[in-house]
Amino acid sequence: MKKNKDKELVGVKEIARRANVSIATVDRVIHNRTGVSVKTKDKINAIIEELNYQPNILARRLASKKILQFAALIPAVSEETDYWEAPLNGIIQAEAEIKPYGINIEKYFFDQNDRSSFVKQAETVLENNVQGVLLAPMFIEESKAFVEACQQRQIPYVFINSDIPNQNSLCYIGPHLYRSGYLGAHLVSFLVNSNDKVLVVNISKEIDTEHHVLRKEEGFRAYFADNKKNNEIIKTDIRETDYLSVKRNLIAVLKDHHIKAIFVTNSRVSFVAHYLQEANIKDIPLVGFDFLKENIGYLKSGVIDFLICQKPQEQGYRGIMALYNFLVHDSVVDKIYFMPIDIITKENYEFYRN
Amino acid sequence: MKKNKDKELVGVKEIARRANVSIATVDRVIHNRTGVSVKTKDKINAIIEELNYQPNILARRLASKKILQFAALIPAVSEETDYWEAPLNGIIQAEAEIKPYGINIEKYFFDQNDRSSFVKQAETVLENNVQGVLLAPMFIEESKAFVEACQQRQIPYVFINSDIPNQNSLCYIGPHLYRSGYLGAHLVSFLVNSNDKVLVVNISKEIDTEHHVLRKEEGFRAYFADNKKNNEIIKTDIRETDYLSVKRNLIAVLKDHHIKAIFVTNSRVSFVAHYLQEANIKDIPLVGFDFLKENIGYLKSGVIDFLICQKPQEQGYRGIMALYNFLVHDSVVDKIYFMPIDIITKENYEFYRN
DNA sequence: CTGAAAGCGCTTACAG
């Protein structure tokens, strides 16, 4: 009438009894520590298997006073953009949730416009003996070097916001850039007629290395091609990210072309909105990215028609939880988790959780 | 040099030492049990306050072998609709997550078309001594009676999917129906011109008691009024929910009116899509609700243009977690949590998590 | 290579 097989919870004590060893030895086997003869080890493993032993996480974390240290390596919130406030909030939310279970998270901020600040912070992370890392691998080469060092130290790491494929990361959590551009085109197509000219605007200091915006543009164009639309697509790259430069550029393009809709490939869409408002242009629909305060302002006032957004906060949250689940619960985690591609309009932004 | 104030964790032992009592007494005060003199109780509470004592959840749940029982009282998945599969999955997901912490969830299913099945299941819940309840209060009066019984027994309960205001629920987690109708109108307005006729379709056996669809219709109409649109809004109520009845009804309406877009106020939008496809009508855009398999099929094939969806799975998940956080972590939980109003199209449905 | 024992921070009878 023993019913160990189904629900009755077995613990190290029962395993030890069956194997005729002490619980300390069982513990050694469970944690793959050295100093156990192959024979006992095998015997114990067999019993663990048979009993389908599930360790009690509570007891484990209570007894082991060890505290896990995670590092979060992300861009600082700058005056330029408060985008990174959202992932940070997600990280903080996860932190609050798992702190009771003995996890600490140290945040390391770098300057998006300064590779060396990334390198410096990455070094600090490595010095501070951490058990897991979350990072936004903006700088590809520097990130590769860093994660290689992590790998040598057996520290698992997760990417958020953008991916570097084939890097043995525990997982990537973030957008599918190409598809978000594709969706952008879909939305634009609701706003124009079949032969209208459409403008794509890239605003970034380093457009050529920013795979971000380029992938989105690619997706955008693909939509029109795939659906055999006749709309002509005009494109402008703006490498100076101050408002006046954007304005100057737009004035030129809009004079040359009879544009019927504008798609901005990143969060700088507010600059374009600003110009449209200033110039009192009301008949050009505008689609862009990200749930930033300024963008929402223009959404409310009707200058921006759609924002595409990918829950940056949730990316931070999920990134940390992936580390936690992997390290604490031994869970397997999905190698890639694409965030949903959310469509925000004037009528639903109030309910959006970034 | 003692630094209890900031980070050094204090436990019952330290409190007992300072209060000059045993830890058992401290425990009694912490849990508000009887059998402690007012004087000692006050003294201990003062110390707890001063030290900002935070109980160790791990130790607490480990020591107390007590298992919390939650009940989930929701509609069964029927052949009619598999909508409720999603909340159920969310509940199961939450269950997996908190089972290690000693929570068990029993599911009680009732028939959406049969109030008495709800009543019967509700009674069973009350017999089975549970510590928390999640329910979908579809049947208003019966639900009120049930939650009153819960309240008498001091059992906290949360509503998902639809709300009954002023019922002292721990919280409501679900859509803002009016606003989702409002958004539906916004989307429809992208698809029609200024004087086009628009059709609203309600499909439900009990339209008049279903506040659901009525609230959405209200929001839909409000959008057109608020934005001073001239579109005429035609409406049809379909009370027989089989395909042939829907078809017959649509044929009649579409003959009488030159309809330019259709808005269906619930997940039955697939019936309308079915008809449009069958009749080879391609120039009437269609907007409806819910991420159901059939609906997605029509979204893919372009018959449905937009689906509005409110993460039913997450509703189930969050509902359970609200109970857990309240009961286990003593957290305060938001009285109302409106789900985001998601817009699904052909181009982003693949990334949607229901 | 292995085991006995203390301890993690609580809760739970039990005794008075």
Next chain:
DNA sequence: CTGAAAGCGCTTACAG
């Protein structure tokens, strides 16, 4: 009204 002690299922020195 109060306290001493055992125990929850693990981990961690320490001893051999």
